[in-house]
Structure formats: structure tokens, C-alpha cells
Amino acid sequence: MCFKENTTKYHIIIAIFGIIILILLGLFIYKYYCKKNDNKNEDHLEENGFQQEIARRKAQYKAAWRKAQLYPDWRKEEFQAVNVTLDEDTAHPSLLLSENRRRVTWQESHQDLSSSTQRFDSLPCVLGQQHISSGRSFWEVKVKDAPTWDLGICLNNVKRKGKVTLSPQHGFWAIRFYNREYWALTSPETCLTVREIPHSVGIFLDYEDGDVSFYNMTDGSHIFSFTKNTFSGALRPLLRLWSSAPGTLTICPMGEENGGAINITEQEK
Structure with a gap:
């Protein structure tokens, strides 16, 4: 009887650890994809920012192109x-x-x-x-x-x-x-x-x-x-x-x- 109780407790502990590991693994995967998406968003924002900066410089250039000595x-x-x-x-x-x-x-x-x-x-x-x-x-x-x-x-x-x-x-x-x-x-x-x-x-x-x-x-x-x-x-x-x-x-x-x-x-x- 005592042996059966110990076995049952052991199985419960194993199950709990398994659940905890699955939860931690899920959190890890979730954070990984969140970070990946954040990086994509940052790259997208940087690209947009770069394009906006190019557009801004080009607009400035067009406003006073005679003074510019760049961008043939x-x-x-x-x-x-x-x-x-x-x-x-x-x-x-x-x-x-x-x-x-x-x-x-x-x-x-x-x-x-x-x-x-x-x-x-x-x-x-x-x-x-x-x-x-x-x-x-x-x-x-x-x-x-x-x-x-x-x-x-x-x-x-x-x-x-x-x-x-x-x-x-x-x-x-x-x-x-x-x-x-x-x-x-x-x-x-x-x-x-x-x-x-x-x-x-x-x-x-x-x-x-x-x-x-x-x-x-x-x-x-x-x-x-x-x-x-x-x-x-x-x-x-x-x-x-x-x-x-x-x-x-x-x-x-x-x-x-x-x-x-x-x-x-x-x-x-």
C-alpha cells in the first residue's frame, strides 16, 4: 500500500514538472516570436525612417539644387x-x-x-x-x-x-x-x-x-x-x-x- 502511494506521488510530481516544463517552453517560444516580430517592426521602422530621410534630403535638394554639389x-x-x-x-x-x-x-x-x-x-x-x-x-x-x-x-x-x-x-x-x-x-x-x-x-x-x-x-x-x-x-x-x-x-x-x-x-x- 505504501509502495502504491509513493508511486502515485512520484507520478504526480513527474506530471507537475512536465506541466511546468511545457509552460516554460511555451513562454520561451512566445518570447522568441515576440522578439522576432519586434525586430521585424524595428527593421521596418528603420527602413521607413531611412526612406523618409532620403525623401527629405531630396526635397531639400530640389528646393535649392543649384547650391548642391551631391547626387548627380x-x-x-x-x-x-x-x-x-x-x-x-x-x-x-x-x-x-x-x-x-x-x-x-x-x-x-x-x-x-x-x-x-x-x-x-x-x-x-x-x-x-x-x-x-x-x-x-x-x-x-x-x-x-x-x-x-x-x-x-x-x-x-x-x-x-x-x-x-x-x-x-x-x-x-x-x-x-x-x-x-x-x-x-x-x-x-x-x-x-x-x-x-x-x-x-x-x-x-x-x-x-x-x-x-x-x-x-x-x-x-x-x-x-x-x-x-x-x-x-x-x-x-x-x-x-x-x-x-x-x-x-x-x-x-x-x-x-x-x-x-x-x-x-x-x-x-
């Missing part, structure tokens, strides 16, 4: 993409243009080209066919295949024969990559700090505001801006290669991803 992708929304093509009548005899006039390559031998008052005969430069005299425009140039280069804009009536100085005082607004250093062609020249070597450079021109800005399209960083200029006359895209380190520059096609590009012809002066 946002800046594109305020500018019109231009399909730039190169003008063979302006190309130095050592510059070879591709059939579609979007690529320029240095070659050692001079081409037998027709005489043109528009052609550069000392500096290996070429101009875009486009004449820009209003609005906000941008285009991109692939530079990774050229160890040295100059990029920018110039007035349509700049000097092209003999000694030519690339500076704003002479109608040129450009930057340079030479001997692994970046320069703004101010007077005197300004040495620039570039965080990452660009594979392509974006040129943003605001004609009315007198602003020419250059962006590293590889990492989205701002390179340099010429500001507070007063332009008088049409401006044209400018590309230059160097005989000391021949290479190739390619104008990037501007299509649907840039909101649709416009084609400005030589007659639109």
Missing part, C-alpha cells in the same frame, strides 16, 4: 540630356573620329583633311556639333580608355589656330587629367582631389545661371564647378587628347534612362 542622379532630373556628336570640321588632324562621331582617338600620323578655319591646328581638340545657348544641359564622356584628357565647354568663337590657352579668360571652361593628377583649368590652374578614379565624367551646364559642373559618374561625387559666369554666345562641348599619352574618349549615348535625350543641331545657335 538627382541633378539629372533638373537638366536635359543631350546627344552630343563630334564635329569633324573642328578636329585636329591627329584625331580620328568614329563613324558615329561619338568616339575620338589619337593617332600619330596626321590625316589629310580639308582646310577649315574651324579646325584646331596646334592643340589636339575637337568640339561637339551642338551649339547651346540656353537652358540646362548635361552629357557624359567615358574617360577610362584615355590616360590623359581635357573635358569641358567653350565658346563657339574661341581661338583655334596657333597658341591656344584653355582658361575661362579665353572662353574655355574645362578640367584636366594629366600625370595622374586632376586640374581645373582656372587661371592659375587648381589642383583637385578626386576620391575614386572616374570611368566617366558628367558635364552639367546651366547657361542662364552661368554654372558648369563636373561629376565623377563612377561614384557620384562632385569634381569641380565653374560658377557665376556670364556667357555671351553659343557654347560647345570640348574634348582634348594628348600626344604624350594617346588614348580614346567616348561620348556616352543618352537615352530613356536619362528621361529622353534631345538632339541639338548646329543650326540651333
Whole structure:
């Protein structure tokens, strides 16, 4: 009898412990899933907060985009993409243009080209066919295949024969990559700090505001801006290669991803 009572008590104790373990296990599982849901909610809130912060910054940028030197992708929304093509009548005899006039390559031998008052005969430069005299425009140039280069804009009536100085005082607004250093062609020249070597450079021109800005399209960083200029006359895209380190520059096609590009012809002066 005593043995049966002890066995019964033992079973009761085991059952109680089992119930307690099940309760504790249930609490553990409940807390685990509660914590998991809390983490999901926190992640969701953080994501929402991040998106709201991006939206806030973008709104601030749009309110004063001229002062901003960040986010070229946002800046594109305020500018019109231009399909730039190169003008063979302006190309130095050592510059070879591709059939579609979007690529320029240095070659050692001079081409037998027709005489043109528009052609550069000392500096290996070429101009875009486009004449820009209003609005906000941008285009991109692939530079990774050229160890040295100059990029920018110039007035349509700049000097092209003999000694030519690339500076704003002479109608040129450009930057340079030479001997692994970046320069703004101010007077005197300004040495620039570039965080990452660009594979392509974006040129943003605001004609009315007198602003020419250059962006590293590889990492989205701002390179340099010429500001507070007063332009008088049409401006044209400018590309230059160097005989000391021949290479190739390619104008990037501007299509649907840039909101649709416009084609400005030589007659639109």
C-alpha cells in the first residue's frame, strides 16, 4: 500500500514538472516570436525612417539644387540630356573620329583633311556639333580608355589656330587629367582631389545661371564647378587628347534612362 502511494506521488510530481516544463517552453517560444516580430517592426521602422530621410534630403535638394554639389542622379532630373556628336570640321588632324562621331582617338600620323578655319591646328581638340545657348544641359564622356584628357565647354568663337590657352579668360571652361593628377583649368590652374578614379565624367551646364559642373559618374561625387559666369554666345562641348599619352574618349549615348535625350543641331545657335 505504501509502495502504491509513493508511486502515485512520484507520478504526480513527474506530471507537475512536465506541466511546468511545457509552460516554460511555451513562454520561451512566445518570447522568441515576440522578439522576432519586434525586430521585424524595428527593421521596418528603420527602413521607413531611412526612406523618409532620403525623401527629405531630396526635397531639400530640389528646393535649392543649384547650391548642391551631391547626387548627380538627382541633378539629372533638373537638366536635359543631350546627344552630343563630334564635329569633324573642328578636329585636329591627329584625331580620328568614329563613324558615329561619338568616339575620338589619337593617332600619330596626321590625316589629310580639308582646310577649315574651324579646325584646331596646334592643340589636339575637337568640339561637339551642338551649339547651346540656353537652358540646362548635361552629357557624359567615358574617360577610362584615355590616360590623359581635357573635358569641358567653350565658346563657339574661341581661338583655334596657333597658341591656344584653355582658361575661362579665353572662353574655355574645362578640367584636366594629366600625370595622374586632376586640374581645373582656372587661371592659375587648381589642383583637385578626386576620391575614386572616374570611368566617366558628367558635364552639367546651366547657361542662364552661368554654372558648369563636373561629376565623377563612377561614384557620384562632385569634381569641380565653374560658377557665376556670364556667357555671351553659343557654347560647345570640348574634348582634348594628348600626344604624350594617346588614348580614346567616348561620348556616352543618352537615352530613356536619362528621361529622353534631345538632339541639338548646329543650326540651333
